[in-house]
Amino acid sequence: MSEQFHDDPLKVAEGWMSEGRKVAVATVVETWGSAPRPVGSHLVIDQDSNFEGSVSGGCVEGAVIADALEVIDSGEPKMLEFGVADETAWRVGLSCGGRIRVYVERVG
Amino acid sequence: MMDPLSLKKLNAARAARRAIALVSDLGDGRDRIVEEGNQVAGDLGAALEKAFRTGKSGVIEAEGREFFVNIHLPPPRLVVIGAVHISQAMAPMAKLAGYDIEIMDPRTAFATPERFEGVQLDAEWPEEVLKARPLDAYCALCAVTHDPKIDDYPLKAALEAKCFYVGALGSRKTHGKRVERLLAEGVPQGAIDRIAAPIGLDIGASSPAEIAVAVLAQVIQAFRKREIATRMAAV
Numbered sequence: 001m002s003e004q005f006h007d008d009p010l011k012v013a014e015g016w017m018s019e020g021r022k023v024a025v026a027t028v029v030e031t032w033g034s035a036p037r038p039v040g041s042h043l044v045i046d047q048d049s050n051f052e053g054s055v056s057g058g059c060v061e062g063a064v065i066a067d068a069l070e071v072i073d074s075g076e077p078k079m080l081e082f083g084v085a086d087e088t089a090w091r092v093g094l095s096c097g098g099r100i101r102v103y104v105e106r107v108g
Numbered sequence: 109m110m111d112p113l114s115l116k117k118l119n120a121a122r123a124a125r126r127a128i129a130l131v132s133d134l135g136d137g138r139d140r141i142v143e144e145g146n147q148v149a150g151d152l153g154a155a156l157e158k159a160f161r162t163g164k165s166g167v168i169e170a171e172g173r174e175f176f177v178n179i180h181l182p183p184p185r186l187v188v189i190g191a192v193h194i195s196q197a198m199a200p201m202a203k204l205a206g207y208d209i210e211i212m213d214p215r216t217a218f219a220t221p222e223r224f225e226g227v228q229l230d231a232e233w234p235e236e237v238l239k240a241r242p243l244d245a246y247c248a249l250c251a252v253t254h255d256p257k258i259d260d261y262p263l264k265a266a267l268e269a270k271c272f273y274v275g276a277l278g279s280r281k282t283h284g285k286r287v288e289r290l291l292a293e294g295v296p297q298g299a300i301d302r303i304a305a306p307i308g309l310d311i312g313a314s315s316p317a318e319i320a321v322a323v324l325a326q327v328i329q330a331f332r333k334r335e336i337a338t339r340m341a342a343v
Contacts, residue, residue, distance in 0.1 A: 014119050017112055025110055029134075029167055029176045040165035040178045075109060077137040103176060105137060108112045 009053030013044040017107060022047040024068040026104045028055050032083070035098035047072050055102050056082070068104050077105040109137050117141045118180065125182035125244055127160055134167070134174040161334070182246040183208055184272070184331060189234050189262045190253035191218040193316035194277070194323070198250075199227045201324050207248075212237050214258060234262040248273035248327045250307065254282070260289060267299040273330035275304035275323060304330075 009025075016023050026043040028035070036057035043053040043061060045068035055064055060082045067078055083099030114130060118141060121128035127144035131152070142148055144160050151170035156177060159165065163181045167174060186202050188195045191213035202209040210228035213219040219231035230237045242265075243249060249266035251259035254277060263286075266274045276286060283305040290300050308322030309329070 010115065010119055010122075014115050017115070025115075027132075027176070027178065038165075077109065079134070103132065103134065105110050105132070105139075107110045107115055 007052060009042040009044045012052040013042075013107060016044070016046050016050075022072045023107045024071045024104055025107060026055055026064050026068055026080075026102050028100055029079075029103045030101040031098060032100075033098035035100045037100075043068075045069070045072070056100060060100075060102075064102055064104065071104045071106050075106050077103065079103055110139055114139050114141050122180050122182070125246055127179075127181050127246070129156060129159060129180070130178045131156070132176045132178070134176055161332070182244070185210065185243075185247045186327060187212070187243065187247055187249045187262070187266075189213065189249070189251040189259055190277075191215070191220075191224065191229065191231075192252055194252050194319050195250075196223055197317040197320035198324060199224060201320055205324060205328060207324075207327070210241075212262075213253065215253075234258065234265075238262060238265055243269035243271050245270045245272060247271045248275075248330065250275045250277075250323055250327070252277040252307070254278060256286065256289060260286070260293075263303065264290065264293065264295055267295060267302060272334045273304065273327050274302055275307040275326065277307045277319075278305060280306065 013023050013025055024045045026045065028037055028039050028041045031039055036059070037055055041055055043051055043055045043064055045051045045065050047069070049065055049069065051061070051065055054061065064080060067080055071078055080102045082102070118128055118130055121143060129142045130139055131142055132139040142156055148156050152175065155168040155170060159177050159179045163179055165178045167176050184207055186207040186209045188198060188209065188211045191211050195211050199209050211224060212230045212232065212234045214231065214233045216231045219229055221229060247269065249262055249271050251263050253259050259276060263274060263276055276283065278286065287300055291297065304326055308319055309326045311322050313319045313322040
């Protein structure tokens with residue numbers, strides 16, 4: 001249960017905010033099957049596509065970052081869903097066969 | 109939208125080892141911070157109490173709305189006073205069960221790195237170590253040296269810090285004498301009653317490794333069944 005605080009996504013997000021960067025937080029809110037990262041996991045993104053953390057261990061991060069940039073622009077939160085049954089599975093599916101819901105919101 | 113202040117509060121509580129939840133309304137995107145002990149009414153309050161106890165984050169339905177509750181519990185620390193055979197057996201077991209274990213014993217003959225490879229070990233008086241790294245509600249303390257000079261101070265400190273588990277090795281007779289000493293030092297009877305003694309679940313444990321299993325099981329039980337402050341604060 002140890003936590004790595006130095007590269008902790010939420011600490012990174014707070015640091016970015018204090019530098020005046022625009023930041024979005026993506027959070028795994030539900031998982032089905034063998035999802036690679038547990039509920040509550042975070043990926044944080046800034047307006048220049050810098051990111052820290054993980055919501056899937058690499059399978060869908062690219063897609064989440066693209067949506068996060070839109071969320072940073074609009075301020076409107078988004079709920080994303082990924083899984084093998086998804087029609088975009090070839091591009092951004094979870095190879096493990098799991099399914100996840102990811103909530104993306106802007107900070108501030 | 110996440111309130112920047114919520115993010116700050118969340119990180120501050122986590123750094124200070126306080127249990128905290130970020131509750132996001134998935135309908136309107138608003139969030140709020142709830143600390144363990146804050147009063148929350150209705151179904152949401154009940155769901156939060158459960159989440160604080162289990163440490164499990166998740167989506168919940170309450171008041172006709174959908175919320176995501178992200179629970180952040182401090183990683184529980186298991187502090188063992190005494191670098192004895194029981195603690196040697198406990199160290200790998202505790203790690204497997206997800207506990208950060210640390211062992212303190214001022215007797216340098218016992219507290220050697222060879223006997224406790226890869227374990228946080230302090231060959232110092234608990235009084236000194238605990239000044240630098242104080243106990244809190246997310247710590248369990250097991251005193252297993254049999255020596256009042258070593259065990260008594262950390263036992264008192266653990267009761268004061270409201271550690272979720274406080275256990276002490278020794279027969280009923282040994283514990284009877286311990287209770288007398290603690291009472292004489294002004295520790296309230298109600299606090300002393302929280303000490304698990306004889307230590308460990310009663311599984312008839314005999315060897316040091318078996319005692320370690322019994323103690324660790326009792327620690328896990330104390331953690332998973334602990335009183336949640338939200339319930340006590342509820343109207």
